[in-house]
Amino acid sequence: MGALIKMVSVARPRIGFHHVNSISLSARAAIQCLSDAQIDPFTIGLLVNTGIYRHKNTGEPSIAALIQKKISACKPVNNDSDKSESTFSFDINNGGCGFLTGIEIIHSAISDGEITYGMLVTGDSEPFHGLSENFNIHPAAAALILEKSENSTGFSLFRTYIFPEYSEEFVSCTFFHDPKWFRKGRNILNIKQKESYLDLCVNCSVESFFNFLDESGIDLDEIDLIISSQSPIGFTGMLKKRLGLNGNFIELEKTGEMIYHTAGPLFALKKVWDDNRFRSSENIIFLTIGSGINVSLALYKN
Amino acid sequence: MGWNCQIESIGVKSPGRRLSTSDLTGKFKIPCIRKLSLLTGISERKICSAGEDSFSLAEDAARNCLSYSKYRADELDMIINCSITKYKGGLSHLYEPSFSSLIRNRIGARRAITFDISNACAGMLTGVYIADKFIRQGIIKTCMIVSGEYISNLCDHAIKNIRTTLSSELSSLTLGDYGTAAILERTADEKNGLIVSGFTTLSQYSDLCTGRQNRNAPGGKMRTKARKIHQAAVKESVPIVKEALRKCRLSLKDIKWLIPHQTSRSSIISGANHYFECLGEKPGQIVITLKETGNTASTTHFLALYKYLNERQFSENDIVMLLCFASGLIIGVVIFKMNEIVYRYGSTN
Known part of the structure; x- marks a missing residue:
């Protein structure tokens, strides 16, 4: 079930x-x-x-x-x-x-x-x-x-692949900035992304993706849709190219330098949900990537 | 084959400094606040010293837990960090990467999948709720739940803002820091498995206790309508406890040890009296451990378990009930039978 x-x-x-x-x-x-x-x-x-x-x-x-x-x-x-x-x-x-x-x-x-x-x-x-x-x-x-x-339809297999050696590549935290003088201090949120983070995300995703295919017993040409994280900037474009799955890879339209973070995969899902591509696809792979670096994948069958 | 989940080991980390209630209340000119110790049963709490924070407490608790465990770090399948506060490097709140992934890297749990959860003071028992599901379904064999709470900084904010005994920040004065960790494992033993029941969020009460980051000062602040949340928790939890006991085919008098969330002595006792009125029975003993530690948020249940294990108070086959109340309002029950873990803690001396 x-x-x-x-x-x-x-x-x-x-x-x-x-x-x-x-x-x-x-x-x-x-x-x-x-x-x-x-x-x-x-x-x-x-x-x-x-x-x-x-x-x-x-x-x-x-x-x-x-x-x-x-x-x-x-x-x-x-x-x-x-x-x-x-x-x-x-x-x-x-x-x-x-x-x-x-x-x-x-x-x-x-x-x-x-x-x-x-x-x-x-x-x-x-x-x-x-x-x-x-x-x-x-x-x-x-x-x-x-x-x-x-x-047997629905989500059937979940896997997470970890790359702990890259845990410093993306860090976001608050720090207290106290300007002294007469102004009040503030808690500032700071996001630090190293230049190499994007390439590493793509490399880790590709490696994890093929490991996942091996574990699930599905061939690349059997995949109808890939719904992935939409961050960091440029991730979907590079991953699409590396996997060679142009039509099947869901990418949101670029909106300048802004990204969809945790809601990204759901926005991509909504796009294919509305145009009915989701329901007409048999094998769908969800791929998410997060700092750590962690790559999670899941297989969904219609 | 059906699997069950059981607690394999527990570890803690006590922060380096202690702050007595009399030292704390001495900072106030309001006479009633000076009776805080009498009212809450808290005579002191442990607080972080320089260089300590949520992360260091969690990491050290995880190491302490492994020292009692038969498992090595690289045998852990999952690590869930359950703390409310995620301070690393002082009062710097970490959003990404997850705390649990950094703990994994530090302790060398190289194959563990990790994520953090946040569910107020019910954090660690929510971790048990999740781990129990994954273990019983055969997805994982071992899971470490860990929490490091650096909440004494809320007290600093309260000291500056409390003007009367009716202040909504009064509860912040009961808080203390601590780190705890526990390893849950798969077992085929039907009798010793955890019964996780009744986890419910009664969100109509979600505004009765709120905590958030300060805008203009390091750390956070908490506002609580203590009386209202206590009344709601006690009233609403009775059917949930009844249901959990029915599920286990037990009555309240079969429970040898009832460990509630440690808020204050008077509220725990008044809650126990209400249960007696409604259910007509009493558990063997109600565990109150906040005298030397205060309210340590998500870590209180496992801290109480660790303390009583070390004092050799538990015997094998004793039935224990962990009862959580947390802002949200979250109510949940975990019932289990003490296993051979009782022989691995404390001294016979």
């Missing part, structure tokens, strides 16, 4: 509102997703948020709990029968690979028979407006609903 994608939705800031709150944006994507799927919020058994750059760097409660409240998936537990309709939510922080980590956890809860529907939500925005260096991430959010598959 696997997990099938029931619906996917994305959310961008409304025109004129660029400095948005990742929580509201994620909630908007989640509400749209529930509405499109015609599902009651109470039936979502597990809600996982995989966004990294969160509004005001909220530490607690989890962003997932705040989104859960906004989508009204909060039924008081009064008796045993209500328990089956309760929702559990938490956040996953795993860089660009958070998407597939979240999917794998929801998949395992569905396989366990514990839940009927699981929701993955992700969204990034600048934590404090104007207090960051090298922050080139689109404020964007996306949501996806997974449901139980009664046959």
